[in-house]
Amino acid sequence: MIFTDSVAVSGVRRTEDGYLVAEARVARTGIQDYLGTEIDPDNEHGLRDKPIVRVYRPESAVFHADAMHSYAYRPMTNGHPGGDGVNSKNWKDVAIGQTGGEVVRDGQFVKVPLVLMDASAIADYESGKRELSMGYGAEVVFQDGVSPEGEAFDCFLGPMKMNHLSLEHRARGGEHLRIGDNQPNTPTGGHDMADSLRTVIVDGLSVQTTDQGAQAIDKLTKQLADAGVNIKTLTDAHAAALAAKDGELAKKDAEIDDLRAKQLNDADIDKRVTARADLITKAKSIADADYTGKSDAEIRKAVVVAKLGDAAVAGKADAYVDARFEILVEDAAKNPANDPFRQHMIHQDGSTVRNESEKARLQMIADMQTAHQPKA
Template sequence: MILQDSVTASNVRRTADGYLVAEARVARTGIQDYLGTEIDPDNEHGLRDKPIVRVYRPESSVFHKDAMQSYAYRPMTNGHPGGEGVNSQNWKDLAIGQTGGEVVRDGDFVKVPLVLMDARAIEDYEAGKRELSMGYGAEVVFQDGETPEGERFDCYLGPMKMNHLSLEHRARGGEKLRIGDNDPKPPKGGHHMADSLRTVIVDGLSVQTTDQGAQAIDKLTKQLADAGVNIKTLTDAHAVALAAKDGELAKKDAEIDGLKAKQLSDADIDKRVQARAELIGKAKAIHDGDYSGKGDAEIRKAVVIARLGDAAIAGKTEAYIDARFDLLVEDAGQDPVRSHFRAQDANPNKPGDNGQSAYESRLNDAWKGGAK
């Protein structure tokens, strides 16, 4: 795991080439306070949401032989690079100087020389950017316990391996841990936590937290804002869907009302049956055809064609055909011959013989001598 820590520097001077050289304490034993998000970002050990995680660095971690070798010739950066730190792929872009090779133990600390070589970084230093923060890797053993001095801790570190040393405006250790400051080591068991706090505004309230805490707050604030946008998007989409569904329901209601309006009462049905019977009666009076399955307009058209032929209505409108049908009906009602045959059709048991029966009767009675 890549961690960051604050260190102090002393014996600052400028060289003839314009470089800035100093000595820095880059590591110490004891307990350091970290955020849960730094130590357990994936919450594998249930520490991510813990405000402060106490990390113990025993002498076996800080002064391990491999650890002591790793403090030498480490690159310096102007701000922590993030990710996996500095390596051969990004060194040229990130390095502003380096630590030296004279690594020594200084009580509970490890001290190394350093040199700032980049002009811009030196300008930043002269403008007040003087705090130092160490970036290092170490195995974190998630096991709580107690130091020889009786201090409780949540986990402890294996041998440390330094990656880089960063020039910062605000480092974890606070403004007293800076280049050119001979302030003694931080209080035993921790660093100047209060000195490294930042003030951020959360929902209108001022909150003091570390740089890492501020980053976490910014991330959560953005997530909440994004969640608000997503909720609004979903709400708007839901409202549109409801409006569309309401429109469909209103259309269905209108269709139902239309169907209800088209429903016929018993009286209406009787009227339509009577009208249908009258139409078929008129049609048969003109032309005795089969009109089953035909609509009213089709019946009128069939009658007109039967009496007058197709040419009579070719290209004519339905209103014209209806008028011709009505004229045929009127003519059929005034024709005595057609009326006579209609009477016969109506009473087949009493056919008219135009005097034929009387004539036959006289012939049959002539032998009786009544005729002269």
């Protein structure tokens, strides 16, 4: 299969003889896009209806020894001649110059010197016809794969063999070389649609554009993808920050609610003071002791222990201790000695004023009953 490829010219200068000399990168490794209708026109490999066929040029194809030799001393033409390219039969009619013999590898590219010798072609170049397109032949191996750089391809080339270098108004553009098929029946020579336009996929749609347009689309697509990643990163970070703040606020709210639950109003304080004083009064009525610093439960337990001993509370639940305390309080209430209002009626010998009155009354009755009897 005959291909054409676009290149860029550098180091252009004129000689004393009027020739135009320059250097050009004429081939490179990597993957180039191709139209399915051009790479597989008869659909022998099922690629004709595919909008883009990715053709891989391995180093073994570009820098093969036979390929490197074929870059040297190739005829230059003003437009592709069509057919099978340039040969001895049409050289005199189509040649306008040639490539030089100093073929060198320049990274992923092959660079060669060239000389444009035809005055009319030089005039075309100086008036703006400045693209160069390399025409070459290569075997196409229809086999899927992935390049060492990780790019998928649909087929790859065998060793390339250069045929000619054409001066064109519009080639595939610059140093990024693209494969183009030189159809035999191209009316005016030059490039066909595949050589001048590229098909790119934009949002699922096939769009034909120039190589420069495709580069711009690729750049904008990448920027859009990067912007989407950046927006997602910022959104995720913002969501994480909000979640952290929400957590902090929830914790503060819980702390505030806890403090509110623990806060006592004046009425609650009065009730607790009254209940505390009542408890201590009951406790002292049973076992007079210092209950400062003890909780209510500790006070009840201390009273029961003081009255009944440690065995009374050993292994017992708080409810049991509380019940025993209440029983002691009830018993104490029944004992007049524990009534502060009756304390003044109790003599040191334990008798009460009431008992003395009764005794005197009974004595009086007895005296009256025996008053008529003679005294002893």
